[in-house]
Amino acid sequence: MSNSQIPVTQxxxxxxxxxxxxxxxxxxxxxxxADERLREAVNDTVGVEVPLVRRADFQDxxxxxxxxxxxxLLIVGAGQGAAxxxxxxxxxxxxxxxxxxxxxxxxxxxxxxxxxxxVIAKLAPVDMSPDAFTPGDFRRxxxxxxxxxxxxxxxxxxxxxxxxxxxxxxxxxxxxxxxPAAELIVY
Amino acid sequence: xxILTCPCCGVTGEETEFHGGGEAHLTRYGPGSTDEEFQxxxxxxxxxxxxxxxxxxxxxxxxxxxxxxxCTVTLEVFGTYPAQTxxxxxxxxxxxxxxRPGWRWKDLS
Numbered sequence: 001m002s003n004s005q006i007p008v009t010q011x012x013x014x015x016x017x018x019x020x021x022x023x024x025x026x027x028x029x030x031x032x033x034a035d036e037r038l039r040e041a042v043n044d045t046v047g048v049e050v051p052l053v054r055r056a057d058f059q060d061x062x063x064x065x066x067x068x069x070x071x072x073l074l075i076v077g078a079g080q081g082a083a084x085x086x087x088x089x090x091x092x093x094x095x096x097x098x099x100x101x102x103x104x105x106x107x108x109x110x111x112x113x114x115x116x117x118x119v120i121a122k123l124a125p126v127d128m129s130p131d132a133f134t135p136g137d138f139r140r141x142x143x144x145x146x147x148x149x150x151x152x153x154x155x156x157x158x159x160x161x162x163x164x165x166x167x168x169x170x171x172x173x174x175x176x177x178x179x180p181a182a183e184l185i186v187y
Numbered sequence: 188x189x190i191l192t193c194p195c196c197g198v199t200g201e202e203t204e205f206h207g208g209g210e211a212h213l214t215r216y217g218p219g220s221t222d223e224e225f226q227x228x229x230x231x232x233x234x235x236x237x238x239x240x241x242x243x244x245x246x247x248x249x250x251x252x253x254x255x256x257x258c259t260v261t262l263e264v265f266g267t268y269p270a271q272t273x274x275x276x277x278x279x280x281x282x283x284x285x286x287r288p289g290w291r292w293k294d295l296s
Contacts, residue, residue, distance in 0.1 A: 053196060053197060054196060054198070068195070068196060068250055069195050069249065069251065125200060126200075139198070140196075140247065140248045140249060141200070141204055141247055141248060142204060142247040147247050
């Protein structure tokens with residue numbers, strides 16, 4: 001069982017609001033994403049279909065994220081990671097797939113505000129124009145010096161994930177980029 | 188700066204999102220090979236002025252390896268292609284022939 005009740009509730013109010021979200025359940029699933037059995041198992045356990053390439057699909061608080069051609073990240077409720085991983089592993093038994101509870105591996109930050117595209121563009125080498133990056137799009141990249149990933153919930157809300165070991169660096173960097181004295185208006 | 192397109196996830200990103208993995212299409216020689224073959228596999232590398240084939244990894248991204256063909260002089264990227272091949276695709280070779288007539292790289296031209 002993961003002890004994922006670590007309260008991460010830092011916040012910063014700048015050009016955008018930066019929030020460190022409380023712990024969530026996360027499960028890494030590796031396998032053949034075209035396999036019908038795997039797709040059904042994901043839909044049955046999480047309630048969300050396997051998304052298209054570089055997309056993050058959510059149904060309320062539960063979501064499935066496309067991480068690589070053979071990897072998904074499942075977002076579930078806090079404390080549910082281990083149980084979901086077990087259920088997936090059981091329903092995929094006999095096939096070549098692996099589900100692991102990684103709830104404690106990563107932290108989630110939320111950016112809220114109209115200028116979040118500019119804030120992300122300061123830190124990541126990604127084209128953040130509204131035509132190129134739309135709500136539901138997901139991108140693994142780097143923020144400053146660290147590996148990170150993010151997706152747009154809608155035009156005024158984005159979520160950023162990175163490894164917990166670099167969470168302080170990420171929070172500091174996001175706050176710095178959201179400093180009102182350094183506001184950018186591009187998009 | 189190189190702009191590479193990862194054939195595994197389709198992202199077109201700049202160099203800092205990727206990591207170079209050295210020369211492409213090496214033949215590995217291990218136990219049972221001659222000393223010359225093993226020495227050549229370990230140490231001898233192409234160092235071309237012009238067309239070059241390399242392995243790259245989308246390290247800050249999907250994490251997959253792939254191949255890239257580029258020019259070491261102008262940093263022009265001719266194209267990228269999947270890692271699961273022993274030879275660059277013919278349409279990429281044709282494109283390079285058009286842009287760099289007379290190029291050679293190992294047994295490719």
